[in-house]
Amino acid sequence: MRVLIAEDELYLAEALQTGLRREAIAADIALDGDAALERLAITDYDVLVLDRDLPGTHGDQVAETVAREHPEVRILMLTAAARLRDKLDGFALGADDYLPKPFAFAELLVRLRALARRPPTSAPPILEFADLRLDPFRREVYRDGRYVKLTRKQFAVLELLLRADGGVVSAETMLEKAWDEHADPFTTAPRVTMSTLRKALGEPDLIVTVPGAGYRLAAP
Template sequence: MRILVVEDELDLQEGIADGLRIDGYAVDTCDNGEDAYELLYEVDYDLVVLDLNLPKWDGLEVLAKIRDEKPELKVLILSARSSVHDKVKGLDIGANDYLAKPFDFAELEARIRNLLRRKFVQESRMLTCGAIHVDLSKRVAVVHDMEVSLTKKEFALLEYFLLNKDRVVSQEELIEHVWDQHADSFSGAIRVHIATLRKKLKAIINYDPIGTKIGEGYLLLDKGDDAHA
C-alpha cells in the first residue's frame, strides 16, 4: 500500500515515514499543502496522513480539494488541533479519521490498518486465497499452517495481490501502490521480488500461485491452473 505523509515538522515526518516503511508500506513525504496537492494529482495513493497546520495551503484546504477530486481516497488527519470543534470540522469536510498530537505510533498504525481494510471492503483482519493466509494485524503470512518468512516488500506484494485477488494487477499499478516516489520503474525490481515471492510460496504449496498474463500483469491463483498466456 502506498501512503503520503504530509507533515511540516520534519523530525515527526521522518519518524512516521520510517515507522510505516518498517511496516512494509511504500511512503512518500512532503511538508506543505501545495506540494501535497501536486503529488495527489500525480499519484494514486491508498491513504494520506495529513497535518492541518501546513505552510502554503492549509490542511483543511487540501482535504476539501481531495474530497472534490478523489472522494474515495482515505484521509487520516494528524494534528495538534485537538478541540472537538476542530475534529468535527475536519470530519465534516471529509476526513475518514482524526488523530490528535501527541500520539502513540501503535495507535496510528492501527488506524491506518483499519482505514485500508475499509478501502478494500475488507472487514476481517485475515486475507485468504486457497492455502495462503495473511494476518493484517500481525503482519504475517501463513501457508498450510506454516509461517512464511517474507521481506517487507514481498509481504507488501502478497498483501496487494490478496486485496485484488479477483483481477489482473499490472506492473504499473504495483509501482503506484507498493513502491514509493524513489522507485525506478525500469530497474526490474518488481520481477525480482515477485520471483522470490513465488519461490517461497511454491516451495510450500507445490504450484506457482502468481499467474502471469503477458502484456497485462499478474494475478493470484487459488489452485495450480495454468494462468500464463
C-alpha cells in the same frame, strides 16, 4: 498500502516514514500543502496522513480538495487541536479519521490499516444548472459564486429539482423524498418551501411552476 505524509515538521515526517516502511508500508513525504496536492495528482495513494496546519495550501483546503477530486483517498487528519469542535470540523472537511497530537505510532498504524480495509467510495457528483451549483457531499449551494444559505427542506427540494435534470417534480414526489411517510398529503408545505427557496436563490428565477404537475428548473 501506499501513504502520503503531509507534515511540515521534517523530523516527525521522516520518523513516520521510517516507521511505516519498517511495517512494509510505502510512504512518501510532502512538507507543505502545495507539494501534497502535486503528489496526489500524479500518484495513487491509499491514505493521506494530513497535518491540518500546513504551510502553503492550508491542510483544511487540502482535505476539501482531496475529498472532492480524489474521493478514493482516505484522509487521516493529524493536529494538535483536540477539542470536539475541532474534530467535528475536520470530519466536515472530508477527513475519514482524526488523531490528535501527540499520538502513539502504534495507534497511527492501527488506524491506517483500518482505513485501508474500507471499501472505496465516491463522493456524490456536484449538481449544476445555469449559474447554480449544489454540493451534496458538503451540503452547500452557490448561485453565481455566492453562497446561498438554505434550510434542510429547501436543500432537499432543490436537490430533487437538480437531479430531475429539467424534468417536472411533483408535490407528491417532494413529500415522499423531502418529508416523510407521515406528511399530510394535503399540506401546503411543498408550496411554501418552494416560495422561500425561490427567494433564497434570488433573481432571475430558475424555478418554473407547471400547472397541475409540479415544478422544474429552466434557464432564464
